[in-house]
Amino acid sequence: MPASLTTSFGKQLPAGIVANRMLGEALAFDWSKTAAGAMDDWPMALRVMARTVLGASAPMSILIGRDGLVLYNDTVSEIFGDTYLGSIGRPITEVLSEAADFYRRTIEDCYCGKSHSYKDQPLKLRRNGNLETAWFNLDFSPIRDEFGMPCGVLLHSFETTERVTALRARRRADERLSIAISASGLVGIWDLDVATLSCTGDQGFALIYGVEPEVAAAGVGKERMTSAIHAEDRRTVLETLYEAIDLKQEFRCQYRVVSPCGKVRWVMASGRLTKGTCGLETHMIGVVLDVTEQMETAAALADSEFRFDTLTDTLPQIIWSGTADGVLDYVSRRWFEFIGIAEDEVEGRPTWVELLHPEDRERVAACWKESLATGKTYDVDYRMLHRSGEYRWLRVMALPQRDSNGRLKRWFGTATDIHESRLAVEERELVARELNHRIKNIFSIVGGMIGLSMRERPDMKEFAEELRGRLLALNDAHDFIRPDDRARTAQRVSHSFQKLLQRLLQPYDDENGQRISIEGPDARIDAGAATPLALVFHELATNSAKYGALSTPVGNIRVRFSRTPESVSIEWAERGGVVRAQAPDHAGFGTRLLTLSVEAQLRGSFRRHWEPDGVRVEIEFPLHMLDRTA
Incomplete structure (x- = not known):
């Protein structure tokens, strides 16, 4: 055992040092057969650094000489796994051949006196028999001998694969949400700083609140945000927001916003608190939906016994996504509320196809098949079994996402409960059919009266014929605009x-x-x-x-x-x-x-x-x- 590595521990190595596997491998390795030479001949700086690295708990390695002969401690061995056992003394370009060019360039730079730091550097590693990508923060520093000349490279390697994977998953989730809500109409995403009540948002948010997109991206202050809310709703919105923050619960509020030009729009805003790095709830992230059209529709249907909150209770809409071949892989919580089961009780439950009304299944399947084959927008109305046990009408829309080559990647869509408005249309159609029937009866009665008058007043025959002709023309126009019930074209x-x-x-x-x-x-x-x-x-x-x-x-x-x-x-x-x-x-x-x-x-x-x-x-x-x- 070279004295240069053991003198600091005394004549006899402590038990903990003997148990250090990589120290044992380093001491047992015959370095004299490598370009580095025997340990006792190493520069003092290299020996001291080797002793430090092998005894450290941080993931540290030494790349000796321009060949980058590998020497690393137990922590690095645990990160890289058993696949790389026996790598001590071998060139790094052989051990990690997939990254040989990267290490060759970096070692050369260190021998020129440069240091390098790389954040989230991807490396190909063999783990569990497979070649996979892992990410590391890598710091390279030259080790200098007593003459100031580089004799090796010190490498700190902290694996960041878990963090990088989590960030990528977050970005994918954000992208999925952004595309999904774009299918549902005018929707904005916002992020509220709980401490300052400054709010940032996307273009949809900027459009709804009447601010410039760059201002929304930079952050809208509390005063401007508050002034955009209708004066009659301002107090309710702030009280609801403060209560959600204090009780750490979901924020949901419906109110009016007023644009700079004075236009009033109804919105539905909802959000949830998120924790920062300090572990405290520092932000509230959510969505705001423009529900002006729904509100106006609800007001118009007030005389038809539809209440205002019947329509707003359906918001926000069900959001869903699927693969390119049409397999659903995500649905929002509103879906589980609609069908009446918990999110953790989906095993063995009916699929969405099985919940369709039997009369709609063939039509919906054909429409979905056509969209999958052509990539055209999916837009269909159908009935779905509700938690109440009845079938309710849904308006379902989906947009395709394509890659840079135009190939279909995924589907993102929404489902909106339109049951009440559908019933209102059917009621109006029933009234219209009754009126149509009565008008046609009137035409017949008036025509009969004209014919009877002609028989009683032959001298008025010419005038009566002209009058009846004009009446028949009106009847033809009525029949054309409003065909009989069998035609079923009253929606035109x-x-x-x-x-x-x-x-x-x-x-x-x-x-x-x-x-x-x-x-x-x-x-x-x-x-x-x-x-x-x-x-x-x-x-x-x-x-x-x-x-x-x-x-x-x-x-x-x-x-x-x-x-x-x-x-x-x-x-x-x-x-x-x-x-x-x-x-x-x-x-x-x-x-x-x-x-x-x-x-x-x-x-x-x-x-x-x-x-x-x-x-x-x-x-x-x-x-x-x-x-x-x-």
């Missing part, structure tokens, strides 16, 4: 102008559909525009059948549409009919009806041209008057 809010025209003119066309043509770009119309339009074109068709192109076997009508961004123009051209040399000298009822319908009701204009080969009518409507739903 705008309709094709040309299809309404085809329906009105179909009785005047021949069996081959050759006498009347409609061409050009179509336009959309709503229910309010359909009635005056039906009267206008019924009047044109009736006049043509009496006096114009449709009164002769060879006459025809061409209806041509043209559009601008603000208006739609229709040209009604009759050819081959009875030619009228000039316009009539007075305006009849039909002309007054056209004026009322086109100009007064639809803010449009029309012009008639009496031409040698037939009459031509030009009509123009503003688009916004035809389809107010747009």
